[in-house]
Amino acid sequence: MRSGTIDDGSFRGPMNLQATLESGQTFLWERTDEASYGAPVRTDVTPWYRTVHDGNVLEVRQTTDGLEWRGSEGVGQVLRSRLRLSDDLDRILDRTPDDRVIQRAIGRYRGMRLVNEPFFPTVISFILSAQMRIPRIHRLVSTLRRTYGQAHSRNGDVYYEFPSPESLAAASEADLREKGLGYRAPYVTKSAALIADGEIDPDEVRTLPYEEARDALMELVGVGHKVADCVLLFSLGFDEAVPLDTWIRSAIADHFPEAAGESYRETSRAIRERFGPEPGYTQTYVFHYLRSGGEDDTGAD
């Protein structure tokens, strides 16, 4: 096993690893301390986060100097991609609109980055996300890994990778329901089959203009406008995507009422205008801020 560091001088702008990995953008990382997902992190003893990437166990934590990692050769480049370390975050955040809620959100979580996670796990995670709370999505994704994913051992411990499309396509709907997926079970098997068969190909979706890419993803089962936007934003690099979930809709009603349109498409276009040149980044900060307490939470300002 190799280890190394990524000095904060080697990536652009600030980094907040906990906010990045525990803000509901990705459900593919396990905190290796005993604290639960979403629990506060001490700044002096930060937890390791673990995932399995292309068959290799990978761990990362935040230090006072940047990031520290353990894993195999090439982890540095994997992290640079998945955590978007090349994004010039100060420049991005400095160009966000001069709006009170947006600036408060950035003030509290400055350093949170968008993620760039693998396509299939992201699709399934956000199919599961419909009408579910974030910690429970994370638990269900972990259940899928341990039940259907390939095992990888390291130093005597066993870790599970997120299952392949073929594996979930072959899963029994009854078993998935029994694991707690509820009515989403057939969505998972059907969408997994569409992806396994190549009918939806992320490399093709990537090449499309934003709204066409969203329509393409909606051919999957259990993927509507909102879930498609999540996949586009957190996995396919469409930084203009603004998933309109209950929290963002409530933010629109309270703070940007003029952006409320008749349809998802109209509201989406209007709020993207209001969120500035990096709508996806703005959305992620506002979502995390409101969902984690927002104005009534201590620590505002």
Place this chain on the structure above:
DNA sequence: CGCCAGGCCTTAC
């Protein structure tokens, strides 16, 4: 108990 959660599907018009 009722209400809600990073909504989507089917059906009816």
Place this chain on the structure above:
DNA sequence: GTAAGGCATGGC
């Protein structure tokens, strides 16, 4: 194209 109703499960 939009509008209703149903839907699994868990936390509060």
